[in-house]
Amino acid sequence: MNKKVRVAVVGAGWWSGRVHLPALASNPDAELVAICDANMSRARECKELFNSEFAFDNIEDALKVGLDCVLIATPHNQHFLPAMAALKAGVDVMIEKPMVLSPKEAWELVKVAEENNRNLHMGYTFPHSSHVQKVRDLVLSGSLGDLEYGLGLFTGNVLPLYRGDKDIQKEEGAPFASQADTYTSKKVGGGQLYTQTTHVVSTMLFITGAIPTSISGFLNGSNEGVDSSNSTIMRTRNKFFATFGSSGAMTDHNYRIEEYKVIGELGHASLDTCKGTLESQFKSKPLVVHEPLPKELTNPMTATSGALISTFLKRSPVVASGVLGALTVEVLEATRRSSLEGKVIDVNPPIDSAGKFDPKLIKESNV
Secondary structure, eight states: OOEEEEEEEEEESSIIIIIIIIHHHHHHHHEEEEEEOOSHHHHHHHHHHHOOSSEEEEEEHHHTTOOOOEOOSSOOOSSSHHHHHHHHHHHHEOOOOOSSSOHHHHHHHHHHHHTTTEEEEEOOSGGHHHHHHHHHHHHHTTOOSSSEEEEEEEEBOHHHHHTOOOGGOOOOTOEEEEEETTTTTTTOOOOOOIIIIIIHHHHHHHOOOEEEEEEEEOOOOOSSSSEOOOOOEEEEEOOEEEEEEEEOOOOGGOOOEEEEEEEEEEEEEEEEETTEEEEEEEETTTOOEOOOOOOHHHTTTTTHHHHHHHTTTSOOOSSHHHHHHHHHHHHHHHHHHHHTTTOOOEEOOOOOOTBBOOGTTTTSSSO
């Protein structure tokens, strides 16, 4: 029998308790060795709930028991230090979205992962969707021709979270709620930009492989509160540009909108990750309606932790990479700055002309 992958989870909150911990506990290739949380009583409770061997209140102690992988699901502004510690210890890492709040920290994690020859994953679920991957394949194969324009719209009913009402997290299978300020504090990374806009930006970047060069954005948050809606125009290194709109102010999450349009010189694709639908059309050919996805596959939530384990076992490649996470952070931070400063923000990610991360370019970038 093959040795199981030894994994620890850092952060025992709502999403971790609802998705990651149950998935890892039931993964036949994984051994859930340790659970870390700043709240030690919660860490101990999770240890019992998910049959983990250890409970800790810091990652340094967890790393001492011998780990292969670490999954980080702490509040948004607390991702960097545990991720860096794990990577430097020679452990594969998956970070929940958004990767971090600072582009500088994002690229530093990518650099250290490469230096230590470790896999760095992002917790974005939609790149694991077969429909999203199909559109990416159409782009990479050139079937759509040179891309001209992309449109992403991502909305839901999460406004109560930004007002401090965590009752909407009381879902079946979720033993815990988030910390009080996870979604209400700008310092922590609360608000629509980092909660849901991060999904639409990362999915478009994944599909197109685009490298952003400048961002114009607007957030509607006041000086006191976090944003509940925002909009972004992203320009890239080629003629392709994209617009994103995102709002948490819908009245009913059951009617949320998750739509993407990608238009090229030879065709277009229209994707709905909520309804599980995909349509494509190519020059002088009829519209193709692809087989709809069943509800459980429209947003494959457990695929992220599964990828962490299977990639360590060399059974599959990284899907949502650290580079994808860092590029997304570039767009999000530039959107925030653009709204605050009232001007277009230029970005210069450390990506070479072949589209590969080059650590030597970090000094030349504006991160």
